[in-house]
Structures are given as C-alpha cells and as structure tokens.
Amino acid sequence: MSDRKPMDLDLARADFPPGFVFGAATSGYQIEGRRFGGCGLSHWDTFAATPGNTVRGEDGATACDHYHRWREDLDLVRDAGLDCYRFSISWSRVLPEGRGAPNPAGLDFYERLVDGMLERGLQPFATLYHWDLPVPLADLGGWRNRDVADWFADYTEVIMKRIGDRLETAATINEPWCVSWLSHFLGEHAPGLRDIRATARSMHHVLLAHGRATQAMRSLGMKNLGLVTNFEYASPADDSPEAARAARLYDGIYNRWFLGGVFDKAYPQDVLEGLGPHMPEGYEQDFDIIGTPVDWLGINYYTRKVIAPDGSGQFPALKEVEGPLPKTQMNWEIFPEGLHHFITWTHRRYTKGLPIYVTENGMASPDTLSDGRVDDPARIEYLNRHLKEVRRAIDEGAPVKGYIVWSLLDNYEWSLGYEKRFGLVHVDFDTLERTPKASWHALGRALKDKG
Template identity: 35%
Template sequence: MTKIKRLKWGVTIAAAQTEGAYDIDGRGASIWDTFTEKSYKIKDGSNAKIATDFYHKFKEDIDLAVDIGLQIFRFSISWSRILPEGIGEINPQGIKFYNQVIDYCIQVGIEPWITAYHWDLPQKLQDKGGWTNREIVNWYAVYVAILRDHFADRVTHWILINEGIVCIGGGYFLGVHAPGKRGIRNFISSTHHLLLAQAKGFTVLKEKSGLQVGTAVSCTKIEPYGNTIRDRVAANKIDALMNRLFIEPHLGLGYPDGDLPFLKRISKYYKEGDLEALKTDFDFIGIQTYTREVVKAAWYIPYLGAIQIKSQNRNVTPSVMGWETYPEGAQYFLERFAKYDSNKPLWLSECGMALAADEDDQERINYYQKIIKITETVSHKGINLKGVLLWTLVDNFEWAEGYIPKFGIVRFDRKTLQRQIKKSGLWFKKYLSEIK
C-alpha cells in the first residue's frame, strides 16, 4: 500500500460526549443536561453526567492519542463551562481547564485544535429561544471572542460549528436531539441564525492574525431509489437539505431554495445585508461523512416529498446506528467539495465506524483501510486534502443513542473508567509508525 506521507492524522472528541463533571467548578447546565433528564429520550436511558470523565482524565486520553501516533487532538469547548449563563460573567475555572488541556497537548507534542461549538448550548440561552433567537448571533460572537482572547495564542486551527444540519435538524426540526424542538418555523429561523453566527464568529477569530479558521460539514451520500424523475427530484431535495444548505450560503451561492422551495420562507428572517454577511472565505473546510441514504418520492411527506428506504430493505446490513456504513462517501464528497474551489484546503475532519459491543473490531480496521486507500486516490487526483481526524478516541456518549454504539479506537469501562486500546488502535499505531 502506497503511503501518503504529507497527510496529518488526528482524532476528534466533543465536550458533551466526554467531559462529564456536569455540575462542578462553576459549569452551567447545557441543553443536553436538560434533554437527558428524561431518560426515555436516550436509547439506553443514559446521560453524560460522567461520560468518559475527560474532565479528570484528559492527560490519560491525550497520552493515549500520542502513544497511538496521532498528530492532532481536536476537542470542543463547553460553552456553559466558559459562560455558565451563556452570556455575562466568565467562569475562571473553565478557562483554567481548557488552558490545561491545550498546554498538555503542546507539552507532549500533539497539536490542539478547538471546535467552538459542538451542540451543547447553555440552557440559559435556550430559555431565551436558543438558535431561534437572532440575538444568538451576538451571543456566539462574544463567546468566540472570549475563546480567541484566552486560547488563540497557542491554538492555530479552529472549527467554528460542528455539523449544523445535524445540530439544527435533530434539535429544532425532528426533536430527537436537544433541545427537542420541532417544526419548520424552528428549523428555518435557527438555520439562518446559526449560519449568520458562524460567519460572524469567523470574522471575530480572524481579528487575530495567523489563525486557520474553518467549519465542519456533515455530508451524507443521497441516491434515488429508482430512475424515475420523481425519485431523482426527491433525491435532489434531500441532497440540498443534507449537503448544500449549511455550506453554499457561505460560498456566496445563497440558499438552495430552487431544489427546496420551502426555504424561500427563510427570507422572513432576513435583515438587510444578511446574504452578503453569510459569505465566508473559510481557510479550510472539514468534511464529515459516515453513511449513504437512498430515498424515493413520497407526496405525503410535507416540505420534502421524499422518504428514506431503510438499509435492511435494500439488502444492506445496517450498523448498530441503524445506518449503512459507507466509507466510499469520503471520496465522493472530497471530489465534490473540491469542485467548489480546487485550491481550498480540505480535511476529513470526522470519519469512523460504529460497532456494537460484541462486534469484531477487525471491521473497524477494514473500514479505515478503505479510508486510507481513498486518501491516496484523491491525493493522486490533485485534491487538496490535508489530513484525517478519526471519530473517535474513546467510546463515548453518542447523543440519543447513548453508549450503545462504539466508535472509539479505545474502549472504556463505564464503572471503573479504565481505558484499553482496541485492536484497531493498535493497528493504527503500527500504521502510523510505518509512515513517519
């Protein structure tokens, strides 16, 4: 196997899924603390009050990443650990904690990356409407400025918002994620405000020279069930929703309301200059992809006119997440995003495979072997791919799925919190040592 030495390899984790320590050292409640109070909303009835206890075990986890040979440690900041009320007084203990994480990364020789927002909005801001309230654009900008002022002297790479479509779609349209809101009005308003916030956050971070600031876009390969015009139109609608809505406004292409007519309603939330303000020349774009969906036309589905064909109904064995594991999507989207701007640096900022506790970890090795082959293929095609960040280091709290899916290359015992590198982690250690 040809090795592409120029690629960097790292790992991604998220505060709400790993930190625990939900009510100590001045941290305020997040929407996920509130959402998981009703255990029936989480598949295994769990919560993230302890999670993997990264708050107390961050050195151990960073050491594991270094031991495996990873070069980048991407972690997210808990907004409510920095600003317990979401706005107002800064919590010095929160600043101290993230300073410790950053400093330890640098001490042991792994590059820290920050994700400013990975879905855990302070509950106090949700009480004011959360992402449906246009004031959040300013709330987010102030929060990002605080992060910049305290951490940007040592952290060069920043991801502003992780997977807007999942955050807003799950939390403000379908109600399956925190804060559990539903409805098209919630979805449209919060989409516009999140994109405005991200654009403003970019401007705030770029006030400090030398920073590389990007976004992380959730991408799902969408295919029509049949070759009929109706099925192809349905697939185009879902593709616009899943893969275009949260990036094309930033690229100056506007909202994809030609394929998604209901998006025309978003103009209700415009203020003068909004479309221009959305334009953002990110320093890089992170692509995150896991699965493929097949859809067919369904006239009775409001707004979308499409319905998903479940994996098991199209001769595909679903993963423990219920979706098709589809590493081939990485090549598809790297090539597709390169067409927006062939010079723009791209990262595969999340990829991974969910397994059940009793499944063979060799399947994860097979998955990553395919990812490596894809990186070689796209690199040889001249696509400006910079590196790959694995999802994830340690098995963690996977949102509404609880602790059932295992994405990590390190397992942990929920009772003892003891970590153990899996077969896939050991395989990666060997692979990374060979390409140095």
C-alpha cells in the first residue's frame, strides 16, 4: 500500500527525465481584465453582451485583474516550484483595431510580464491567440475571411519584435477546434454562429493563419515554435457499426483535421465528405503554408466523449451521450488513459520524434474557501492519474518534455462565466483575493527539488 497522504501527489520531479518542465497556464481574456490598459473590444465582449450567450451575461472586463496583479500571480507560479508559465497575448490589447497603430500600454504590459518571468527564473511560454479576436476584424468576417491569415501574421510581427527574443517557446493558436467548430458550427463560443460554410472556412483559415504566423516568427529568427491543439477521446456508444462510424468522424473533426493539415498537408477524407462542398476554392494550394514546420506540438486534453449516431442524415449526424465514468464540474468524464493515447498516437502518426508538451490538463471543481483553506482532493487525484499516464508514455519512448496545468487561477470560463473553477489558486471574484489551494501546495511539495 502507498503511504501517500491524501493531499500529496504520487509522483515527484525526480520521477521525470532531467529537463522536464512543469508549469501552469492562463489566457489573456480570462484573467487580465479587458477594461484596463487601452485594450480594444474583442468579439467575446460583444458575444457576452448578447443576452443568453453567457451565464448571467458575465464577461472578461475585470476578470482576475491580472493586468495590475501580475507580480503577485507570477510569485504564485514561482513559489509553487513550477518552471514555466504559459500565457496568452491579447490581440486586442496589442492592436485595439486589429490592425494599424499598436497600443503602447499593451506592448509595455507584455514586456513587463515576460521580464517578470525571467526575473523569477520562469520560462515564458507564449501563445499568440486564445480566442479574443478584435471586433473590427470580426466585423470584416473574422475567421471566415481569408485575409485573417495576413492580419494575424502582421500582429505576430508587431508583438514578437518586442518580446520574441526573450521567449522560451511561442505557439500560434490555442485549440483551433474551439476557434472554428465550437464557435462557428455549434455556436457555443464567440462569434456564436451555426453555419457549415462559415465552419469550413474558419477550420481552414485558422490553420492558414497558423502557418503565416509561424513564417513571420521564423523571419525574425525565432525558434522553438509550436501549435497547441486540443483532443477528445471518442468512444462509440455501443458495438454497432453506426456508432463506430460516428465516433470515427468525431475523431476526424476534433483530432485528425488540424494535425492532418499541419503534418500531412491534407485533410481527412471522411471529414471532407461533409465539409468539402463548403471549403474555399483552391484551398489545397495553401498546404505548403499550413505545413510550415513546427518545432513541437502542444496537447490539451481533458476528457473523452461517448458518441452515437443521431439518425438525422445531416452531416455530421452524431451526438454526445452520457458516459458512465466519474465527471468533473464541467460534466466531463475523467479518462486519464486518453492522455496516454494522444501522446503516443501523435508521436507515432504525426510528429515522429518532435518534442511534445502537455500544454493544458486540469479539472473544474466547486472549490470553496473555508477558514483560509481550499481543499481540492479531487483535483490532486486528477493530477495524479494524468501524470502517471504521462510517465507511462515517456517510459514507452514518447518525447514528452513538459506538463502544464490548466489553470493557475480560477478565472472567466467563457460562456460559463465565473462558476467553473479550474485554478490551482482560488480567486474571490468580489475582492480578487488569491488563496492557493491544496493542489498548489501539493505541487510545491512534489517539485521542491529542482536538482
């Protein structure tokens, strides 16, 4: 039997290879506070201002006020014994109109933030886009408009000329499935569309923008560039061939489309059967840009979905059904084996030796502050189980170089407002006071010896 205390992690730093990095992640709109520092409006502001789109109409105007409290927050990263901090840059903060004149206060903020990481011995892991498209560009069609790839490359050049020389890694776009399918087909995120033509175009243009931004950073002499994709394990709801086909198509839309574009310079045929008629004319000619080589892949993983056919006959003709496993506050099944699957599968099938980072993994739970403490044993156990799957993949030869927890702070969880708490650190959204949770302390104990 293990002698581990319930509030400790099973694995420690010494159980991972030398140089393996541990970190925590956030995103700009979710924590910074859009109303501060000359930041422009993004389509999340207008989406949240539309009744019914977000819980209680909540938005990221104040969020966690990281804009003013960043020093305290970076201290929390350092004091947990973490090695890196994965943050995102707000396009609207850098370029309030999406193009044209930069916002000096925005550029200064990100420079201070990066320098603050370096002063604390933290490696800066930057992401250029985590969903907050400037409103003036949304008005021009946003991700449906092919020009978004050039706008994104120009924005990339502006910010990376300022901070690119001090970054450990840089990623282009966080979770292209969310930018496109979730937001243009399911309508659950900004811009809130449910349109298959818009979906097909955004699924292509988001990868074109990734390629153009990667080229822009290469032209600045930057290295260690990657793409961060999210994955969900798709299980058939039963043993029928129809359920197997539905789960396979879900896997194609969610997991194989974006990897196929970048690493195969082709999209999966089963998904093209539905999206092909709606794709931009001549899209095949963009694959050399989309396939611009990257230096690493980021894997964001949280859950699996149980998939059944919906009988509609309309693409994609599938639906999610309730699964039997324990669930998080998001009603997401806890299935750590899926993380092992995606690490080893992407290594064998796509990346073939490129470094892999687990760039997001974590859970929401209804954490409460009591007597100055926040006990979150379910999160500690979630981290335990997923870290073991990372360790298992490494033992099998997968080149995993780091594990980054989502999230450092409880924050604005998009259309779900402030109810779902993913943080290692509790945030009181009335006072904005930070309180490290038991999971933060457990990580600190596990990582205390940096060798």
